[in-house]
Amino acid sequence: MKKFIIILTVFVSISQFSIFQFLRIDSVRAYSVGDVVINEIAWAGSGDASGDEWIELFNPTNQKIDLSSWVIVDDGSAEYKIDQGEIAPHGYFLIEDNEDAVSDLKADALIPLSLANAGDSLTLKDSAGVLVDKVNSSGGAWYGGNSENKASMERIDPGITNDEAENFGSAVSSNGSKSSGGSVILGTPRSANSIYGGSGVGINFNDETLTGNLGETVDLTVGISDAVDLYAYGFEINYPSEILSFVSAEKGTFLKVGNTETAFYSSLKDGKEGTLVAGEARLLNPPKGVDGDGELLHLKFKIISESGEGQIGFGAGSFVSDVQGDIVAKFGASTVAIGNVLSKLSSVKDLKISNGKERFSLKIMWEVSDKLVDFYVVKKLMPDGSFITIGETEELYFIDGDDVQNSGKIIPNVEYKYQIIAVKNGAYSAPIDVLGIDDRGLKGDNDRSDSVDGKDIERLARSYGSNFGDKEYDMQKDSSFDGSIDGDDLIDIGANFGLTY
Incomplete structure (x- = not known):
């Protein structure tokens, strides 16, 4: 009987050892080049x-x-x-x-x-x-x-x-992280690299250069491009608190596709100026995301300094996720240049505007202010009253037309306002304004058929009641260019109804 017990004990021990070894070996994963x-x-x-x-x-x-x-x-x-x-x-x-x-x-x-x-x-x-x-x-x-x-x-x-x-x-920018003495690190520890060029969704500000003067309120929009199944985001947005003071944050329309309810919160980190924390998620179970491009977040800041320059960027806690979890993203940044910083470089001169070669386009031209200027920033006043950057060029002209991202859709007989800013070695000139009208066409002809008729009413009706930033909003139908497709735009159709250009 004792022999049986000893043999059984040995057998069980050997069996346990073999099973343990098998499980341990099976759990080892073989890694390949590039896994980390x-x-x-x-x-x-x-x-x-x-x-x-x-x-x-x-x-x-x-x-x-x-x-x-x-x-x-x-x-x-x-x-x-x-x-x-x-x-x-x-x-x-x-x-x-x-x-x-x-x-x-x-x-x-x-x-x-x-x-x-x-x-x-x-x-x-x-x-x-x-x-x-x-x-x-x-x-x-x-x-x-x-x-x-x-x-x-x-x-x-x-x-x-x-x-x-x-x-x-x-590294060309920081995510706001600090080194041992409190200095800002020129790098992006634990977040997407500032020169990241791989695959993934794009998270960018609508304006790469934010300018203005003391006391003004400036707008900045966080947009997304190439999203696939986007479900949620969380941002830490660092900004120069010696130049800007936070005013407000409002969620965009992108995650609300299909009238989906979302949870959205925003607050200054620890209640202090310098870092804004914002997050939003779709309240769907099972989770379902959104594809495409759109606007995630609208920000307002007040300029509290007469001069200064800095950067607005995404901190280490920023992320975007699909229904499975966090995904790779390319995060952009925006430069802030205020007041006297702008005067370090001469502004452009002899600025003028005329009809472009193609209809529904405007050509802006200027003379060189400094032969060593690196490039020029072109901004446009949008229907919500904010200037956004619509292009950068090394030439002495810029054509605003339908091929310009976030712009174009020129409406005949609407006055548009542009700003041109010279840039050299990171310094920005004061912006110079110019106004222009493309007079080739009829207001209210939102389908560009050269006649104002029932089709224009139908097209406008499909966007009626929408505002700038909404998915249904179409700038080409906003003939009053006030950020809302409403009765004013119907009046423009009525005033020219039945006319042919």
Whole structure:
């Protein structure tokens, strides 16, 4: 009897060991090159301390990945080992030399780093020692970054797995994160890179250059492009609080497609000027998203400074998600240039406007103010009273027509207002205004058939009651150009009904 018990015990123990080993081995995942990439490197430290070094990893896959016991090998010898941690799908993993290297973000791993300004080779390996990514494998000069302004080195497209210098560059903007002494980092720790050029939806401001004067209220819209099944978003929008004061935030119409109810909230972060937190989600179960382009958020700021310049951008907490979870996005930024900053550069001169070669277009022309101007910004007054950037050009003219994004749809005999701003080395001239009318046609002829008839009534009726920013709104039908398709536009049809151009 005792022998039987001993044999049975041994059998059970061996069986348990075998099953345990089987389960453990089965749970090990084989990783491939590009499953996780070295996405951003702050090899130059910060303006506060050279030791403010950090490395950001990015997971371009749809699965979370356990990074426990993964290592980054520096110049083939030194190892930066990740003891434990996970990286979410389309998520980031921030390795800091010290907890204050990025003082407002908690590190995912604290590892003493020693990155040479002259350049290092970095190799990422999984827990089994399999190569997953490599950057600057020659060990020569870094592909990007800057030791003077302390810009980080950013990856352009995480989908490109080859170690190519052309796929990296220097950060051009910040997500608002701070280094050890409180200085703003020229980089984007734990968020989309400022030079990101891979696939994904686009999140941008409607105006790349925000200008104005003390006391004025300026408008800014956050738009989305190429969305697929978008379900929710959350933004941290950083703005220069010494120049702008937050006034209001209103949700756009994009997520409300089909009269879907949404939850929307906005507030200053911790009640302090400088960062706006906003979020919205569709209240549908099961979840169903929205495709296409549209407007997510409308912002208003008041200018509180006579002069200054800065940047409005998206912070590290910003995200967009589809019905499955967070997705990859390309986040844009807007430059703020106020008051005396504008006077550093001469304005354009001899500004004039005339009919374009094609009907329903206007040609704006000007003379050079400075032979070394980099380019010119063209703005247009929209029906809601705000100026938006409709183009940038190095030429001394610009044609506003139907091929201009967010503009065009010129209505005959409506007066349009434009601004031209010269830009040189990041400085902006004061805007110069010009007014123009295309007189080739009839007001009320919203289908451009050269006659005002029943078809124009039908087309207007399909948008009647809509306002600028609504999905149903069509600028070509707003002959009063006041931001609403209403009785005033019907009056224009009635005044010219039956006439032919």
